[in-house]
Amino acid sequence: MNALIQRMRELAKLGITHYLGPVPNIASITPLNLLGQRVIPAVDEL
Amino acid sequence: MPRLTHTGLSDEMCGERQGAHTEDRKLMKIGVHVSSYTWPGGPQRLAQDLTRIAQAAEHNGFDKLSLMDHLWQITHNGPPEHEMLEAYTTLGYLAARTARIQLLALVTAAIYREPGLLAKAVTTLDVLSEGRAWLGIGAGSSEQEARGLGLTFPAAGQRFERLEEALQICLQMWSDNDGPYAGKHYRLARTLNSPQPLTRPHPPILIGGGGEKKTLRLVAQYAQFMPTATRSAATTTTSPRPSAARLTPDPAGSM
8 A cells, every 4th residue: 555655756756647446356345445545545645 | 721720729738638637736746657557466456456456546635547458468568468458548647546646648649549539538537537637648659569469650750750740639529619620641621520528628738759859749749748867767848848858768767
């Protein structure tokens, strides 16, 4: 998760404004919840 | 031939959506891309699974939900016999099951639908989702599925010509001009489109593909966003500035 947040920071610095990607094991919902709890709030603060 | 450009649109829309979602000024927006429908519950539970995924994505703050516009599963994700849903039917279904998340095909193969019908499909999605549709579009690249189901699949040069004409037709149908359109491949007698999209001046346009000679020009001329593959994500989208980023393509990546 930290690596992904760091990647978002790097992309934002490059001018990337949107990030779209597949989520492994998406049907279990758990990965979506984890991303929502940890990554999205951190990226919102960039 | 009518020549429509994005004059007055693109600069305003770069990196930010006009219309229903302009209150969101985040630097980076994260979306989820659904590239497989082969899940443990099988086809009988596909509708429920898709609903749970879309609603969980929305609940967790994802900005977009995109689907592939393929007819068969693509090689990278599995064998062609794996489940695949038609994109715009599925997006319409998801529009009814969500309230905020933006919806798009990543990306529509321009050659799969007559452009007038494509413009109507995206317009319908935008109206019924209350302003949440994007047009993601590309030249098309999956010859096997196209030939398998009897769809036209011309050579690359013609596919790009058709892509450009499809963009021109969509933009004309999303404008006040309901006059005729006469291109090399498509001829429309009257480009009437009622109702117009709720997103004004039109749904954001993302053009898929990374070619410098053709795609970049089309992005600059007609679109607001282009995808850039990265090591850790299948797709990122950015504003149509060719200098914005050139990252190492790696479609195998995921979040």
